[in-house]
Amino acid sequence: MKLFELTRNLMAIPSVSGDEEAVGFFLRDHLESRGWTVELQAVAPGQNNVIAHLNETPRVWLSTHMDTVPPFIAPTEDDERIYGRGSCDAKGIIAAQITAAEHLRSEGIEDIGLLYTVEEERASTGAKIANGHPLAAKCEYLINGEPTDNDLAIGSKGAFRAKIKTKGKAAHSAYPEEGESAIEKLLDILEDLRHTKLPSDEFFGETTVNLATLDGGIALNVIPPMAECGILIRLTTAIEPIRDALETIIRDRGELEIMSYSLPVKMLAVDGFKQKVVRFTTDIPHLPNWGQPLLLGPGSILAAHTKDEFVLKADLEEAVRLYVGLVKQLI
Ligand SMILES: [Zn+2]
Structure with a gap:
């Protein structure tokens, strides 16, 4: 499944906070069909984090959340943009991370995992449960995705x-x-x-x-x-x-x-990436066991949570390149 198609398919499944089960099943099936080991980690009835990996104990993980704010807005697109709920916050990010992970894998890099949480938009309940997962102890770097305009966020409020x-x-x-x-x-x-x-x-x-x-x-x-x-x-x-x-x-x-x-969090600064402090919070404060955090993602936080939410297709493609480059630099 290609980047834009995967973004649209994820967006077509409503997953307002509390209702993430179907999108989690979709991700599990998609990743399992590509040979990933996938675990659904129960958070609450009908709510599971998705935890996927290639080798047994990956050192670098890509993560973001599967839930969206209400209301559901079905995906549409034109040549430049994908519109609708989750386009930038955060299903486009999930699609870019999976595409980047598959690219890394095609180059023989399998030291990577994927963590997708529930409830980030409410109280990060999913992240709090994920923090207790045994694989966290083996993780050295957690690259979290939120819309940062593809800049590397070195701090978040x-x-x-x-x-x-x-x-x-x-x-x-x-x-x-x-x-x-x-x-x-x-x-x-x-x-x-x-x-x-x-x-x-x-x-x-x-x-x-x-x-x-x-x-x-x-x-x-x-x-x-x-x-x-x-x-x-x-x-x-x-x-x-x-x-x-x-x-x-x-x-x-x-x-x-x-x-x-x-609490506010300082994140890892990496040479060669444009850096900034973002004003919003993320799952990261609730995932302290998952190694050194980094934060980067396509799209603008100003478009997130609005009725006109969108992401530029070029930004999704750029995010794939950036995630690939970041993982290689960390490994
Ligand atoms: Zn978000």
Whole structure:
């Protein structure tokens, strides 16, 4: 199966996070038919990571995720581009990595493995399970794929997910002095947060905050007894200075509930590749047992997660060359 055809075939199978079973079966069948040893590693009912290799204990692995954000968008194409969900994030990457691996194999290089995870777009549950796989211990280099415009990412920001929650006291809204508004408290906290510069890092850049979701109140004529805001912070430092800054802002007006976080990661710089720091996070913080991480992939993160997601065909072909070159340099 050729590069573009494989990309389209992977994209044609819906695999929004939580629904990756069919695309995993497709990959298993495709790779087994080419002589790879393939294992489906159970993550949850209907969710399996795909772990494939040629020799027994490969030193270099190519990896990315099989899930996509919603909604499914079927693949289409023209002469230059492939459009649709997963084109750049990350099924085009899977196709480019498999094509590169087959190319390396045709030159006698079999010291390679393929790791495709579930749930990267939610909480990297697949990567967390994959981290415990026995083959991880033998892996020296993990080349992860995310859309980096085919540049080698030498750093990626972390992600800190949390809720700021406030409590008030419900009362008839005609008698506000009888109650206490959780929404007004929350708005005060958020206003302070918007005007606070959080600690940042010279290498990784600025720490940014998305006030992502708001929830609160019960009815128009009731003083709201509860409110909460979901936030996602792109982390460039350790977790403690950010947590401390948030707690200083919140004081006794509410509480901070940490949902999950991944730390910023420095990755291997390799001569001859264009390098940069990317602002998004990946599976890499959850795969520490898989050796030294590298990050490179075709397509733009700005096209990922949009309704117009696409990847340039020329970038897919370039990614194959880059993956081949990278593996050869590492081996
Ligand atoms: Zn991705």
